[in-house]
Amino acid sequence: MRNPHAGQPFTDSDEQIAHALLDVSIPTLVMSLVHMSGDESLIRGPLRPAGLFLNEVQGYMSEEDKAAVRAIALPIIADYRDRGCPEPAPIRPELLHEMMQWLVCEPVPAEYVPMLLEEMELDGRDTRAVPQADPARTDFPVVVIGCGESGLLAGIRLKEAGIPFTILERNAGVGGTWWQNTYPGARVDVGNHFYCYSFEPSDGWTHFFAEQPELQAYFQRVFDRHGLAPHARFDTEVTEAVWDDDSATWTVYVRGRDGAVSSLRARAVISAVGQLNRPHTPVIEGQHGFAGPAFHSAEWDHSVDLAGRDVAMIGAGASGFQIAPAIAPDVNRLTVFQRTAQWMFPNPNYHASVGAGMRWALRHLPFYGRWYRFLLFWPGCDKGLEAARVDPDYPDPRRAVSEVNDLARMMFTEWITSQVGDDPELIAKVLPDYPATGKRTLQDNGSWLRTLTRDNVELVRTGIARIEADAVVTEDGTRHPADILIYATGFHANRMLWPMRIVGRGGKVLSEQWGERPSAYLGITVPDFPNFFCMYGPGTNLAHGGSLIFHSECQMRYIAQCLELLIGGGHRWLQPRAECAEDWRRRSQDELSKLVWSQPSVKHSFYKNSHGEIYTLSPWRLVDYWTWTRTPDPKDFEIA
Numbered sequence: 001m002r003n004p005h006a007g008q009p010f011t012d013s014d015e016q017i018a019h020a021l022l023d024v025s026i027p028t029l030v031m032s033l034v035h036m037s038g039d040e041s042l043i044r045g046p047l048r049p050a051g052l053f054l055n056e057v058q059g060y061m062s063e064e065d066k067a068a069v070r071a072i073a074l075p076i077i078a079d080y081r082d083r084g085c086p087e088p089a090p091i092r093p094e095l096l097h098e099m100m101q102w103l104v105c106e107p108v109p110a111e112y113v114p115m116l117l118e119e120m121e122l123d124g125r126d127t128r129a130v131p132q133a134d135p136a137r138t139d140f141p142v143v144v145i146g147c148g149e150s151g152l153l154a155g156i157r158l159k160e161a162g163i164p165f166t167i168l169e170r171n172a173g174v175g176g177t178w179w180q181n182t183y184p185g186a187r188v189d190v191g192n193h194f195y196c197y198s199f200e201p202s203d204g205w206t207h208f209f210a211e212q213p214e215l216q217a218y219f220q221r222v223f224d225r226h227g228l229a230p231h232a233r234f235d236t237e238v239t240e241a242v243w244d245d246d247s248a249t250w251t252v253y254v255r256g257r258d259g260a261v262s263s264l265r266a267r268a269v270i271s272a273v274g275q276l277n278r279p280h281t282p283v284i285e286g287q288h289g290f291a292g293p294a295f296h297s298a299e300w301d302h303s304v305d306l307a308g309r310d311v312a313m314i315g316a317g318a319s320g321f322q323i324a325p326a327i328a329p330d331v332n333r334l335t336v337f338q339r340t341a342q343w344m345f346p347n348p349n350y351h352a353s354v355g356a357g358m359r360w361a362l363r364h365l366p367f368y369g370r371w372y373r374f375l376l377f378w379p380g381c382d383k384g385l386e387a388a389r390v391d392p393d394y395p396d397p398r399r400a401v402s403e404v405n406d407l408a409r410m411m412f413t414e415w416i417t418s419q420v421g422d423d424p425e426l427i428a429k430v431l432p433d434y435p436a437t438g439k440r441t442l443q444d445n446g447s448w449l450r451t452l453t454r455d456n457v458e459l460v461r462t463g464i465a466r467i468e469a470d471a472v473v474t475e476d477g478t479r480h481p482a483d484i485l486i487y488a489t490g491f492h493a494n495r496m497l498w499p500m501r502i503v504g505r506g507g508k509v510l511s512e513q514w515g516e517r518p519s520a521y522l523g524i525t526v527p528d529f530p531n532f533f534c535m536y537g538p539g540t541n542l543a544h545g546g547s548l549i550f551h552s553e554c555q556m557r558y559i560a561q562c563l564e565l566l567i568g569g570g571h572r573w574l575q576p577r578a579e580c581a582e583d584w585r586r587r588s589q590d591e592l593s594k595l596v597w598s599q600p601s602v603k604h605s606f607y608k609n610s611h612g613e614i615y616t617l618s619p620w621r622l623v624d625y626w627t628w629t630r631t632p633d634p635k636d637f638e639i640a
Ligand code: NAP
Pocket: 187, 188, 189, 190, 276, 282, 283, 297, 314, 315, 316, 317, 318, 319, 320, 322, 338, 339, 340, 440, 488, 489, 490, 491, 604, 605, 606
């Protein structure tokens, strides 16, 4: 069978190919040329990328150099076509490593290479897949809670393993976050050719950072392709799961949309509910007396017409930042209430669409899509963590926590001031007063600040005193008229798995045990909650790079092997040793305290709990997490 990443054979004319090449990432193209031609000299000459930056896919090559590469590429591609597009011969590992370093213009340490090769699947093998089961597994039913990106992945892997499973999803369809968040302007901010399953790449993305409908459609397609429908129950909310020691089973209680309550038994439960699924709406005096429509960004009321109305939006983090530019042209007046200014990462292509030539290359050129994925992954792979590390000797940690963090601050400040340099009042409002990357940094192509400079938009940084029937009143007494109120105020990120009642050994209730300090060994397993596994659990949110899908793939491989330990070994239950879990918690806390997100100058952040502590984020390098989750160590567990 042809390697699925070797590209679909094509018969396009030279002219069509030349036209397509006008649209592609030239450094990525060179990688594909090496595969097609076997010519190593292509990466040894003077034509090469000049630098690396997140989402800069041309490597800062000059127009002249790009044209020179295209001229070299055309006969190679035409020859490959004329030979009938044969599957290229595998490339030896040393050369692949050299190609990686060529593409990103810097050393790629050897410890990363196995992880990157696995992620790229150049050999066409999905090594994160779970081996086929033997018949003994069929009496080991598993319940997966949630059908977003991680629950869907769990379903795919359980199906591969031949383990019976049911996915329970409270929404009416597939996608989790990408089902729920339908607000105008919703889009992903990790490049989509990386933000997709490693084994389910898409060459069809219409945007580099797709909008919500396209993302939801992607997850639906994957769901369908893997035949998960018979295993999924939608409109079914898990309210409670109770462990029974005698039978070593979980009883999972569910409530349908019609209110009907039922239960099912499982030998193991995988929670795939994520950290950002329960909308948070702050309590504000008078809010219930507001006369017009009021709703949360994650519960967008599409029946409300915003055209020509006065809209007040409370909160402007990642969601508000996308909503304002999308609705401002339609409304009469938009007042944005923002408590904390946000740092933004310049990304001119944030709203750009993927051209036909690029899509052609992704579909047809051998391994082009795989190298493009690597090019998106690498700049956000662990470099951000170093930039987040606090240098204890750095002079003013309220401003910057290290030299590299200071450089980021300067770059972001320049990006902001270059857009509104002639408006000192606005600059004072939009320049953050905490170190760069201290909160979630937003991708920006200039649309946010352009929106704020519109005549019908006002950014208010003064605190809100109360809400009246037709206005939001700030602490300085100003009334801001409003017909419609939007809460873009985030999620209960620190109340993990809440409001579900997960009852483990000895009647322990997980949400009570955790409070605002959730912790799980590797973010996955919890003492006294046997055969219970989390995906995107405590301490696994990524603030420094990567993609949650990458993390989910690591977690699910680990979970699948835990299930194999249980079933293959004929065991009843498994849970992490308390000392392992405690050691993990302590080390994670220690590490987090050395990172910028913990800085006291970051006053408000959903990364922090109400005590200012962080239990949501991973402080670990992706390569370490990948290594630790590759294979569970039976010594870490009590197994019986
Ligand atoms: P968020 O980033 O937590 O932002 C919430 C906003 O509401 C902030 O401006 C916050 O102010 C404000 N707020 C919260 N409580 C408040 C209060 N009591 N008074 C005044 N203001 C208050 O939530 P989000 O925008 O929904 O985004 C959450 C996460 O979802 C993101 O970080 C990201 O992980 C994900 N997301 C991703 C994308 C994407 O991929 N592009 C888009 C949307 C969301 P403070 O900043 O002062 O706390």
